[in-house]
Amino acid sequence: MHRRRFLQNLAVALSAPSLTLASRAADARIGPLQTDSGSLLDLPEGYRYTVVSRAGDLMSDGLRVPYAHDGMAAFPGEAGRIVLVCNHELSPAYGQNSAFTDSFESLPDAVKAKFYDRGDDKTPGCGGTTTTIYNPATRETEKQFLSLAGTELNCAGGPTPWASWLSCEECFESPGTSFSAARLVAREQSHGYVFEVPASASGLVDPVPIKAMGRFEHEATATHESTGIVYMTEDRHHSLFYRYIPRVRGDLLQGGKLQALAIEEQPSFKTHNWSKAGVIAPGESFATRWIDLDNVDSDDNDLRLRGAAQGAAMFARGEGLCTDGENFAFTCTIGGAARLGQVFAYQPSPYEGEANEQDAPGQLTLVAEATHESIMRNADNITFAPWGDLIVCEDTSSHCGLVGIRPDGSQYQLADNAHSNSELAGVCFSPDGKTLFVNIQYPGTTLAITGPFPT
Numbered sequence: 001m002h003r004r005r006f007l008q009n010l011a012v013a014l015s016a017p018s019l020t021l022a023s024r025a026a027d028a029r030i031g032p033l034q035t036d037s038g039s040l041l042d043l044p045e046g047y048r049y050t051v052v053s054r055a056g057d058l059m060s061d062g063l064r065v066p067y068a069h070d071g072m073a074a075f076p077g078e079a080g081r082i083v084l085v086c087n088h089e090l091s092p093a094y095g096q097n098s099a100f101t102d103s104f105e106s107l108p109d110a111v112k113a114k115f116y117d118r119g120d121d122k123t124p125g126c127g128g129t130t131t132t133i134y135n136p137a138t139r140e141t142e143k144q145f146l147s148l149a150g151t152e153l154n155c156a157g158g159p160t161p162w163a164s165w166l167s168c169e170e171c172f173e174s175p176g177t178s179f180s181a182a183r184l185v186a187r188e189q190s191h192g193y194v195f196e197v198p199a200s201a202s203g204l205v206d207p208v209p210i211k212a213m214g215r216f217e218h219e220a221t222a223t224h225e226s227t228g229i230v231y232m233t234e235d236r237h238h239s240l241f242y243r244y245i246p247r248v249r250g251d252l253l254q255g256g257k258l259q260a261l262a263i264e265e266q267p268s269f270k271t272h273n274w275s276k277a278g279v280i281a282p283g284e285s286f287a288t289r290w291i292d293l294d295n296v297d298s299d300d301n302d303l304r305l306r307g308a309a310q311g312a313a314m315f316a317r318g319e320g321l322c323t324d325g326e327n328f329a330f331t332c333t334i335g336g337a338a339r340l341g342q343v344f345a346y347q348p349s350p351y352e353g354e355a356n357e358q359d360a361p362g363q364l365t366l367v368a369e370a371t372h373e374s375i376m377r378n379a380d381n382i383t384f385a386p387w388g389d390l391i392v393c394e395d396t397s398s399h400c401g402l403v404g405i406r407p408d409g410s411q412y413q414l415a416d417n418a419h420s421n422s423e424l425a426g427v428c429f430s431p432d433g434k435t436l437f438v439n440i441q442y443p444g445t446t447l448a449i450t451g452p453f454p455t
Helices: 003-013 092-097 303-309
Strands: 048-054 069-076 082-088 128-135 140-149 154-159 164-169 176-180 183-187 194-198 218-223 230-234 242-246 256-263 285-292 318-323 328-332 342-347 363-369 379-384 390-394 401-405 411-416 424-429 436-440 445-450
Touching (some): 048 140, 069 436, 082 154, 082 164, 092 183, 128 164, 154 318, 164 218, 318 390, 342 379, 401 424
Parallel strands (some): 154 218, 218 318, 318 379
Antiparallel strands (some): 048 445, 164 194, 176 183, 218 230, 242 256, 285 363, 318 328, 328 342, 379 390, 390 401, 401 411, 424 436
């Protein structure tokens, strides 16, 4: 089944019984998990992993791999190599876990000049991205370096069709000083922005915030191939689902229009389903419209509040977001009556972003909602699998795993972290679909998984 038809088929076939423990039966293509002798990640028989990146290791630029591996994407490199761009969700209070291990003063001036926020040269931003060149033929990491520096709490983001990574700050901080983790933190810049990192970067990029994309607790992005419109989630209990329509496709810094999704004829609609009765049933779809937002770079952290007051729909902690180029799927990590997570789909209008969009509006569908009986718990990062399923990272209290959701709505376990309390993050496939990459967020490890994946 072509992945572009996944959402349409899933919306039709989905039913509540398909999300029960009955789905734990061994899948014909991906069997039951085997205990990992390396104590990192349990996988089905016939699958194996290679460690691509590990926090604290020395990189090619002389810096250390930062801790807290989070969102990530894989791009085609030269001669069959794979370029991985990975976020690191660190605040300025944790310099000991950063690329410069709390010794910012010793960095060359040319490196310091590439930091977005130097923190008065005392508590610089510790988040950002690393870029890794991986050779799948030899299973070796050939090069690794810091590619975005001086930002903070870079959680998720998303790849673009023009081969770049959009790295999102999941924070809202203003210049000044404050206490964090029993440490006085100084900031010189405002935070809460999206930054772009080309996959072709060979070192630190110029850290330019794309302010027209809004200042808020950004989570993830996904870009519509045909229009260049960028969709975004927000990690707040009553968050919005955004889109950014750039003036120039592929040049986000040229400005554009920021909007929030609303449900047609149901203003300020809450999708949380926190009551047992719920308001949305799995498989139910709604026609949508989009609301223009103004003052998107406000110092008041009220963008979502103003959007909701204008009629925008609200979601229970928007997290992972992915696209197959046309359709979109995103997670809400505490949605549902059990507050164990939801997966939504957005199908754009054939006139997406155009004046006649409401002639055939986009559709929002509740794809899945976790219960105490379902396999999936607290869905976070998400990606489309080449064989037509959705693959979801869990962020729960223990045994965070990778869960697959088939087009018939049933679920299966693809991997399980039974060896630490860390969440999994950054799930993505190589351009040829033969390697699955995933992060064990803390302290920070990137794994490359290969095996008899379905075709």
